[in-house]
Amino acid sequence: MDQIQIGGFIAACRKERGMTQAQLAEKMNVSDRAVSKWETGKNMPDSSIMLDLCAELDITVNDLLNGRRIAMKNYKEIAEKTMLEMRQAKEQNDRMLLHMEVFLGCISSLFLFTAILVAAFVQMSTWLRVVLVAAAIVQFFPCMFAALKIEQIAGYYKCGKCGEVWIPKYYQVFFAPHINRTRQMTCPGCGKFYFHKKVLTKDE
Ligand SMILES: [Zn+2]
Incomplete structure (x- = not known):
């Protein structure tokens, strides 16, 4: 841990959010001097207020301890969120x-x-x-x-025998004997000619 870098990072994040040292100190319920000591790398923020400080600066504890924004971590989180939304x-x-x-x-x-x-x-x-x-x-x-x-x-078909979830070709659906949307088709997973249920997600 590089306290000078962490201090510089805290100062940069504070300025990004348009706060003075005094304003940040007031929000964190510490003295102006304490904030000044963090920012010059003389002192680390106490672990008891670290979470609140990170929330105030809109960074993660991981970012704070590294003295910079961890781009890959953000990237992964954003990517996961985007995938979920999609x-x-x-x-x-x-x-x-x-x-x-x-x-x-x-x-x-x-x-x-x-x-x-x-x-x-x-x-x-x-x-x-x-x-x-x-x-x-x-x-x-x-x-x-x-x-x-x-x-x-729309969605997938799930094999009632082995649980394989797949999207058949049009002709396979067309010629499949069926009761409503449950269709008898040859499963690519187990190779059985078996009933397949219509599902919307792969883990249904
Ligand atoms: Zn199967």
Whole structure:
């Protein structure tokens, strides 16, 4: 530990925050002379007030003891925080996508069945019936393909056998026998043709 460097660092941090020695002393409940002694490296701040002093100067104890800001540590913390935020954003996005899948599927199916019922029971000319049913069928399949695409890319599938979490290809999802979103596929982890549950995070 280099007390001169630590002292200089304390002075620099204090000035960065626009405080005089007297103001810092008042906040720390010590004398002006005590602050002056820290800053000239004659004395170290007492361990009992070190945490408060670091909070006041917006540095870590690690920074203080090293007499400089530890860039790598900050970097790691920031990187971890950013990654966590990104993960949360992805989860939220995936959750929204899965709601959209349901919405799209429901609207599209509803339109198809309504069109068929109307065509069957409401009096209208034959060409209109044909156009109505054709339109309903034409919208139905692209919507279903789109809904399935949404399901494929949102989150992951988790193998019920070995717990492998992965994202299958579109054709694998498309041809997989399924109950709702639980699909039977060949797991890349254990190689078994087994049920896979839809999950939003890798550690669900
Ligand atoms: Zn497996």
